[in-house]
Amino acid sequence: MAVLYRKYRPQSFAEVIGQEHVAQTLTNSITGKNISHAYLFCGPRGSGKTTIARLFAKAINCEKPDGAEPCNKCSSCMEIMQGRSMDLIEIDAASHTGVDDVRQLIEGIKFAPVKSKYKIFIIDECHQLSKSAANALLKTLEEPPTHAIFLLATTEAHKMIATIISRCQRFDFKKLQISEIIKKLEFIAKKENVKFDDSALSLIALNARGSFRDAESLMDQCINFSGSGATVKTDDIKELLGIVEVGQISKFVDLLISKYAKNSILFLNEMAEGGVDLPEFAKTLVFYLRECLLLKINPEFLNAKGSGLSGEEIEKIKSQTAGLTDKQIQNMLELFIDAENKMKYSSIIQLPLELAVIDATNAE
Numbered sequence: 001m002a003v004l005y006r007k008y009r010p011q012s013f014a015e016v017i018g019q020e021h022v023a024q025t026l027t028n029s030i031t032g033k034n035i036s037h038a039y040l041f042c043g044p045r046g047s048g049k050t051t052i053a054r055l056f057a058k059a060i061n062c063e064k065p066d067g068a069e070p071c072n073k074c075s076s077c078m079e080i081m082q083g084r085s086m087d088l089i090e091i092d093a094a095s096h097t098g099v100d101d102v103r104q105l106i107e108g109i110k111f112a113p114v115k116s117k118y119k120i121f122i123i124d125e126c127h128q129l130s131k132s133a134a135n136a137l138l139k140t141l142e143e144p145p146t147h148a149i150f151l152l153a154t155t156e157a158h159k160m161i162a163t164i165i166s167r168c169q170r171f172d173f174k175k176l177q178i179s180e181i182i183k184k185l186e187f188i189a190k191k192e193n194v195k196f197d198d199s200a201l202s203l204i205a206l207n208a209r210g211s212f213r214d215a216e217s218l219m220d221q222c223i224n225f226s227g228s229g230a231t232v233k234t235d236d237i238k239e240l241l242g243i244v245e246v247g248q249i250s251k252f253v254d255l256l257i258s259k260y261a262k263n264s265i266l267f268l269n270e271m272a273e274g275g276v277d278l279p280e281f282a283k284t285l286v287f288y289l290r291e292c293l294l295l296k297i298n299p300e301f302l303n304a305k306g307s308g309l310s311g312e313e314i315e316k317i318k319s320q321t322a323g324l325t326d327k328q329i330q331n332m333l334e335l336f337i338d339a340e341n342k343m344k345y346s347s348i349i350q351l352p353l354e355l356a357v358i359d360a361t362n363a364e
């Protein structure tokens with residue numbers, strides 16, 4: 001089966017989701033023929049940096065562009081899509097250990113393009129360039145040949161040397177929104193002819209944490225798990241991801257609300273003994289309490305699509321929080337956010353949760 005993230009990598013600016021600010025400025029510079037020698041794409045993983053870098057490269061070397069869009073038919077476009085263009089050199093600074101190779105490659109930008117208008121370098125994870133390679137890059141950026149374009153991408157801009165950053169036009173990519181991810185997942189599901197339960201796609205999107213690559217690989221796993229032709233169920237995804245059952249969280253919140261400190265702690269022990277991943281439990285609990293708070297403030301904030309919760313679960317939250325004030329839920333939320341953070345450093349992983357339980361069950 002095809003790997004989704006390769007199959008559905010956008011081939012035109014129109015297919016890019018989110019990142020409107022980036023796409024807009026880049027397409028304007030293409031149509032206005034106002035192209036810089038160096039761009040820096042910063043932002044979270046799987047947000048489209050490499051995708052947009054390749055698109056931009058393709059568009060500026062395209063023989064028959066349609067406005068700012070590459071034609072995806074000419075020999076230059078084809079070569080880029082097949083990864084065999086002589087005028088587009090991609091370097092992954094993270095995996096390239098041959099320090100001198102990289103330096104030589106960068107210095108090679110002096111030579112004119114083989115057949116296209118521009119010779120383009122995409123340097124991924126450029127914060128990891130070796131010192132000598134970074135210096136070679138800096139020297140080239142100080143006096144770039146007219147045919148040369150550098151597209152630098154990084155998830156960690158703060159680790160780059162300032163002199164390189166200052167010579168680039170910088171774009172900050174955003175984490176993709178859940179609703180944006182869902183939209184593209186729906187599109188892929190249709191194309192792949194796979195059915196998903198209503199809240200299944202939301203659950204995938206939610207667990208991708210803003211990275212489209214992660215969303216697509218989760219989707220891959222789900223399709224493989226359920227088999228083609230079947231409907232992918234929300235429960236399958238939960239099992240696959242080791243997601244803590246919302247039902248369990250809900251029971252735990254019942255105990256907290258009833259102020260049963262002893263039973264709440266016993267419950268945690270049972271969870272831990274039953275193999276539940278406690279950090280995952282804490283994360284889901286915080287997520288759940290947030291939904292409780294949102295629902296309390298305004299029921300319209302919560303819908304099955306955006307939260308990954310089923311209608312039943314939402315009804316349950318409603319009855320559960322009926323007797324509580326906003327402030328009480330807020331306090332609980334703050335206690336468990338704090339516990340979640342402290343778990344990262346605690347030698348007894350359960351302890352921060354237990355302390356939060358005691359505070360929560362003693363609260364007014």
Ligand SMILES: Nc1ncnc2c1ncn2[C@@H]1O[C@H](COP(=O)(O)OP(=O)(O)OP(=O)(O)O)[C@@H](O)[C@H]1O
Binds near residue numbers: 006009015017153184
């Ligand atoms: N903004 C987006 N619109 C549409 N699809 C996207 C977008 N961002 C990412 N994708 C999808 O996710 C996959 C990975 O994206 P890409 O390689 O561009 O991410 P990246 O930002 O370079 O991540 P990394 O920092 O991990 O290299 C792409 O193949 C594409 O299918």
Ligand SMILES: [Mg+2]
Binds near residue numbers: 049050051124153
């Ligand atoms: Mg990348």
Ligand SMILES: [Zn+2]
Binds near residue numbers: 061063071074
């Ligand atoms: Zn073309």
